[in-house]
Amino acid sequence: MVAQEHLDELRAASxxxxxxxxxxxxxxxxxxxxxxxxxxxxxxMQALLCLGRHGGYTTxxxxxxxxxxxxxxxxxxxVLGRPWWTxxxxxxxxxxxxxxxxxxxxxxxx
Amino acid sequence: xxxxxxxxxxGAVERAVAAESVELAAIEVDLADIEHCCxxxxxxxxxxxxxxxxxxxxxxxxKAHITGNxxxxxxxxxxxxxxxxxxxxxxGEPELISPHAEASLRKHGIERFTTEPKLVDVxxxxxxxxxxxxxxxxxxLKEVLKVDPNRVxxxxxxGEFKELPDNGTVxxxxxxxxxxxxxxxxxx
Numbered sequence: 224m225v226a227q228e229h230l231d232e233l234r235a236a237s238x239x240x241x242x243x244x245x246x247x248x249x250x251x252x253x254x255x256x257x258x259x260x261x262x263x264x265x266x267x268m269q270a271l272l273c274l275g276r277h278g279g280y281t282t283x284x285x286x287x288x289x290x291x292x293x294x295x296x297x298x299x300x301x302v303l304g305r306p307w308w309t310x311x312x313x314x315x316x317x318x319x320x321x322x323x324x325x326x327x328x329x330x331x332x333x
Numbered sequence: 334x335x336x337x338x339x340x341x342x343x344g345a346v347e348r349a350v351a352a353e354s355v356e357l358a359a360i361e362v363d364l365a366d367i368e369h370c371c372x373x374x375x376x377x378x379x380x381x382x383x384x385x386x387x388x389x390x391x392x393x394x395x396k397a398h399i400t401g402n403x404x405x406x407x408x409x410x411x412x413x414x415x416x417x418x419x420x421x422x423x424x425g426e427p428e429l430i431s432p433h434a435e436a437s438l439r440k441h442g443i444e445r446f447t448t449e450p451k452l453v454d455v456x457x458x459x460x461x462x463x464x465x466x467x468x469x470x471x472x473x474l475k476e477v478l479k480v481d482p483n484r485v486x487x488x489x490x491x492g493e494f495k496e497l498p499d500n501g502t503v504x505x506x507x508x509x510x511x512x513x514x515x516x517x518x519x520x521x
Contacts, residue, residue: 232459236489236510258493280521295520313521320459323514326487329494331518 225250225274229321236322246303249275252321253303260333263290271307272325275317282317284328285309293332356397364393371423371444383438386445397439401430408448414467415451453507468504471497475513484513 225243233241233252244251250273257270268287277283278300285307289297294310301307312331315324356379365380377383382393387408394407401418410416419427422442430436436443450465457478464477474497475482487494488503489510497503 228459235456236492236512239492256492258491260494311521312518315518316515319514322459322512326485326494326512326514327516327518330485330496330514330516331520333496 225252225321232320232322233325244271244303249273249277251303252325257286259286259290260293260329263293263332271302272321272328273302274321274324277302280313282315282324282328283309284312284325284331290332365438367438368444371442374423376441377439377443379439385438388446388448394438398435398437400435401432404430404436404446405432405448408446410448412467413469414465416448417451419447419449421445421447453505455505455507455509455511457511458513464505466505466507468502471499471501471503474503474505474511475499478511478513480511480513483516485516487512487514 224245230241230243230252233254239255241255242253244253252272252274254270254272256267258267259265265288270287271285273283273285275282285300285302286309287307289308289310294312296311297308298310299306299308310331312328315327317324319327359379360381361378362380364382364384365377366384367377368384368386370377379397382395383397385392385394385399387404390408392407404418405411405416408416408418418430420430420436421427421444423444424442427447430446436446451467452463453466454461454463455478456462457480462478469477471486472482475484475486478486480486486497488497489495489512494512503509
């Protein structure tokens with residue numbers, strides 16, 4: 224379960240109506256509008272932050288689309304009943320606050 | 334004098350000179366000590382200069398008015414961090430003087446001026462923190478926010494996480510949201 228204070232932190236950072244979700248015992252945070260780092264095209268898209276282990280990765284950030292020219296080894300996955308894209312970016316620990324996990328994954332797109 | 338044909342600028346200069354002449358003609362003393370006048374309950378006379386106390390230091394000021402910015406300058410508060418100026422009266426609460434506002438040195442009861450750091454609220458790692466407004470290097474900001482220097486500091490602006498490089502600067506006005514995080518992610 225994602226703590227309310229952690230969802231509130233993400234909401235306060237202007238991400239719109241972020242919501243907690245779960246599948247197979249893993250917790251996620253859904254962003255209807257996530258702003259990506261400067262230079263990414265497009266700059267905004269839906270995203271799903273996976274707060275637990277997924278396919279050998281400690282945590283993951285899934286995006287609505289792959290971002291050309293950023294990140295490496297993009298792959299497609301079906302999560303929560305729909306396709307998402309993510310890149311190879313590992314070792315972001317699951318014990319961090321969701322905002323920290325998100326920030327560290329976004330660093331991988333700079 | 335016939336003002337016909339004068340440009341508006343020349344007219345303004347003429348009015349300013351006339352006003353200054355009136356002021357000069359009204360001068361009663363060379364130096365008026367506003368703290369002394371206040372303590373003795375006397376009105377501050379028209380003077381060539383005014384002795385004012387700013388943060389326990391005395392200064393002479395050649396006009397009957399002074400702006401918040403001029404007081405900050407007298408107090409040496411001209412660095413990257415923001416200070417506020419307050420005027421103190423013998424009776425009553427101190428009043429804030431905004432940077433461009435003018436304080437009258439002849440206002441009855443005015444005793445002295447003080448400067449204080451302008452404090453604002455920011456959020457760091459989901460916790461509120463009060464710090465002084467102004468411009469910081471990112472290294473200084475991490476220290477003030479008590480963030481481990483090895484962590485990455487991001488500022489969240491309109492939903493965007495912007496990494497703040499240690500050699501960059503940040504202007505803190507209040508309301509900023511900062512998130513620090515470990516630098517652990519890597520391509521696999």
